[in-house]
Amino acid sequence: GAGVSQSPSNKVTEKGKDVELRCDPISGHTALYWYRQRLGQGLEFLIYFQGNSAPDKSGLPSDRFSAERTGESVSTLTIQRTQQEDSAVYLCASSRQWGLNQPQHFGDGTRLSIL
C-alpha cells in the first residue's frame, strides 16, 4: 500500500493476556518508530529501528514490552501479561532514512483496550 499500515485497528483483550501489534511501513523506508498515545494526550516514544536493529529502546515502559523488525519491513510490538494501564493507541511511523529531520509517516494506530 501507499501508506503505513497497522493491524489490528482495534484490540480488546483481558488483563494478563499477551498481545501482538503489527506495523507495515512504507516500502523502502529504513527507519521505523513506535509510539504510545493515551487518551487525549501527546505521543510517548517507545522504540525506533534503523533497518532491523534497535539502537534506542529507552522508551519501552517495562520488560513486558518488546519489539522486533524483520529486515526493513514489518515490525511487531508485543506486550506480555497486559495490564489496564497498557490501554492506549499504539502508533507506528516510518521514515525514508534514519537520522534527524526526516518526516515521519504515521499509520492510523491500533487502539488497545485491556479489560
Added chain:
Amino acid sequence: TQLLEQSPQFLSIQEGENLTVYCNSSSVFSSLQWYRQEPGEGPVLLVTVVTGGEVKKLKRLTFQFGDARKDSSLHITAAQTGDTGLYLCAGALTGGTYKYIFGTGTRLKVLA
C-alpha cells in the same frame, strides 16, 4: 527527562480569528516538527524547522523556531473549521540518538 510543554492545552475559537500555539522546552533540539492529528488517524506532518530563528509559512500557518532551538510557535491566521484538530510539536534530540520527543498537544476547535 526531556519535556515539551505545549500551551494552551485546549482552544476554542470562532472562524476568522487568529491564534498562536506555543511549544517550550529546556532542552535544545536539532530540529522541530509540527503535526496535526484528527480523531482516529495518525498525525500528519505540517512542517519541519531546523535553524534557530527560522520562520516558515504554509498558507495561513506560520511556524517559528526559537533562536536557542528550545521553543517554537505556530500561528494560524483567519482560522477555518477545517483547522480543527490536535496540534503536536515534536523535537528531534541531539547527541547520538535519532528519536523525537512529542509535546503534550493543543486541541483546537474552530466554530462556524
